[in-house]
Amino acid sequence: MASHQITIKDIARTLGISPSTVSRALKDHPEISAETRRQVQQLASSVNYRPNALALSLRRSKSNTIGVVIPEMVHHFFSTVISGIDDYAFSKGYNTMLCQTNEDPDREMRNIQALLDSRVDGLLISVSKNTRSAERLQQLIDSGYPVTFFDRVCEDVVTHKVITDDFEGGRIATRHLIRIGCKKIAHLSSPESLVIGRLRREGYCTALQEAGLPVDPHLIIEADSSEQLLAASEQLITIAPEIDGIFATNDATAIAAIQILQRNGYKVPEDIAVIGFGDGPITELVSPTLSTVIQKGYNIGHEAARMLISQIDDELVTLEFETRIFTPELCVRGSSKR
Numbered sequence: 210m211a212s213h214q215i216t217i218k219d220i221a222r223t224l225g226i227s228p229s230t231v232s233r234a235l236k237d238h239p240e241i242s243a244e245t246r247r248q249v250q251q252l253a254s255s256v257n258y259r260p261n262a263l264a265l266s267l268r269r270s271k272s273n274t275i276g277v278v279i280p281e282m283v284h285h286f287f288s289t290v291i292s293g294i295d296d297y298a299f300s301k302g303y304n305t306m307l308c309q310t311n312e313d314p315d316r317e318m319r320n321i322q323a324l325l326d327s328r329v330d331g332l333l334i335s336v337s338k339n340t341r342s343a344e345r346l347q348q349l350i351d352s353g354y355p356v357t358f359f360d361r362v363c364e365d366v367v368t369h370k371v372i373t374d375d376f377e378g379g380r381i382a383t384r385h386l387i388r389i390g391c392k393k394i395a396h397l398s399s400p401e402s403l404v405i406g407r408l409r410r411e412g413y414c415t416a417l418q419e420a421g422l423p424v425d426p427h428l429i430i431e432a433d434s435s436e437q438l439l440a441a442s443e444q445l446i447t448i449a450p451e452i453d454g455i456f457a458t459n460d461a462t463a464i465a466a467i468q469i470l471q472r473n474g475y476k477v478p479e480d481i482a483v484i485g486f487g488d489g490p491i492t493e494l495v496s497p498t499l500s501t502v503i504q505k506g507y508n509i510g511h512e513a514a515r516m517l518i519s520q521i522d523d524e525l526v527t528l529e530f531e532t533r534i535f536t537p538e539l540c541v542r543g544s545s546k547r
Contacts, residue, residue, distance in 0.1 A: 215258045218351040227529050232353050274304045276324030278334045282309050285489030286506045293510025301518050312337040331355035331517045338403045355520035359513040370532045371513040375405045378502045378537040379412025382456045382484045387420045389547050391454030399433040399458045409458050433458050435465035442469045460485035482545040497543030505535045
């Protein structure tokens with residue numbers, strides 16, 4: 210391999226160890242054995258490895274600022290995440306710089322570059338629903354630059370991640386509908402490409418199978434916003450006579466479903482019970498109030514900031530990248546209380 214192509218990831222692959230172990234071995238970290246340090250440093254020397262200049266310049270000019278990239282600011286879940294991030298960062302003497310992508314992957318990359326140009330010490334990222342590739346970010350991580358994903362992550366990028374157990378959340382919601390007597394449950398889903406949406410759908414399918422109920426693709430509608438469901442309202446009303454429950458991938462879509470059903474003469478929960486995902490303030494302002502799955506946004510943000518700043522300050526004792534998972538909780542309200 211040409212010397213300019215060598216990365217920490219290449220060295221890790223050759224030696225059969227993790228990139229984080231290579232990074233620490235190159236810094237003579239005491240948590241790494243002397244033999245591993247010797248092997249890493251010897252191989253790095255033999256292939257003429259040189260650390261990424263951008264990453265080095267960013268680390269040397271410490272700004273005590275972290276960058277945060279989120280899909281949208283006007284969203285209860287992300288606002289609670291930001292609160293958790295900012296509280297922890299402030300307690301450690303860090304400021305936060307925030308960008309939103311509006312679900313646009315091109316804007317996402319421009320925002321990330323703008324944060325790097327501003328010399329932030331690390332990045333916290335929740336990817337847009339349309340992001341398909343994070344090759345540039347993986348290169349940055351391989352060079353030793355601190356990046357932590359939260360909530361929406363790229364599965365093929367190896368770094369620290371803080372997430373909700375979306376599979377279990379989907380199963381919790383669907384099991385609740387089954388317990389109250391629902392046997393034909395529709396699912397309003399996110400795109401298959403969005404990891405959290407796919408996992409919530411898998412949780413829904415698993416709960417049905419565990420209860421001996423069929424998974425009917427006809428009852429799965431891809432709509433994860435009120436606008437998308439409004440556009441698909443005819444499809445929802447077409448299946449409404451067949452169903453007695455709806456699990457929506459988020460609260461906004463669940464509320465839109467209730468409104469569409471009510472306008473078409475259906476009673477919630479008597480005819481069709483509805484449950485969402487997220488637990489924003491609006492869940493208690495609709496009639497009936499919305500049952501939902503509670504995400505722990507503040508805790509997710511707090512932990513994501515802790516993991517990132519620990520990387521920056523080189524205090525993270527684990528030698529492998531970690532995924533921290535928060536289990537969501539059921540909240541039963543009027544829309545599924547029979």
